[in-house]
């Protein structure tokens with residue numbers, strides 16, 4: 028575990044978070060004017076082969092209907108103060124990349140490569156079965172992978188389904204699993220809504236998922252389908268350890284009958300325990316070079332230490348973590364605290380990116 032050898036690029040974070048605001052379907056807030064990355068993405072990249080056939084053309088209108096314009100307002104304050112100068116510089120580079128048709132490595136990546144191995148972590152949270160957004164998200168993921176093919180990971184922070192729109196719920200959310208699989212989702216934490224129909228139902232859905240589903244603080248009568256952590260070894264050799272956690276409020280969020288025998292331990296204590304395991308030099312319990320928490324818990328506002336359960340987590344989670352991708356509260360922010368990058372990707376397919 029040597030967090031210090033990786034250079035965190037806040038500029039990269041800012042640009043990606045901005046770009047992804049558009050993918051949630053919200054109006055794109057460009058500090059310099061009008062250009063939105065979203066239309067270009069939908070025009071130049073065809074819908075993925077298996078994602079919701081025939082639905083691609085409806086994405087934009089669907090996104091706008093459900094998402095309105097709240098996200099940019101929430102995202103802007105969180106990311107502007109981080110490092111405005113570098114953010115603008117990186118954004119300019121990102122824009123150039125879009126205009127020139129996306130070379131495999133942008134100028135920022137070339138610079139990064141000389142001093143550190145770049146890792147790009149893409150994240151969605153609270154997707155809630157918005158499968159019509161699948162082709163747009165998928166296009167973005169492919170675009171980002173092309174820029175950093177050896178170092179990109181696509182993750183989710185839970186509530187992938189449940190409280191879904193009709194086109195997913197009518198088929199018991201099987202379409203959501205199919206779309207997430209087709210998008211190449213690589214790792215996800217659990218969310219409260221995945222337990223809406225009880226653990227027995229969720230188990231089947233985990234079995235149908237091509238990605239590991241993590242719930243490190245879910246204990247008791249839980250079969251081994253639910254793992255606590257998952258280490259992705261990138262082609263560039265870096266081992267990224269993901270730890271999945273879920274809100275401790277579960278007993279009041281879902282029907283007790285469906286979660287009988289399950290207990291929900293402290294997200295902070297669990298995160299720190301698993302972080303120690305992944306960095307103790309013992310391969311038997313997993314080892315990672317970089318730690319990322321996917322936590323289905325979030326603050327009420329973009330002020331992550333304003334109060335509540337997330338304040339406790341933000342103040343107590345081990346500084347061994349490089350980034351925390353939160354969820355549950357449907358807001359968006361990107362802020363550094365205690366040397367850890369805290370991000371939350373809003374909802375329905377808005378996303379965030381971390382480059383470390």
Ligand SMILES: [Ca+2]
Pocket residue numbers: 303304305306307308309310311312313314
């Ligand atoms: Ca270990």
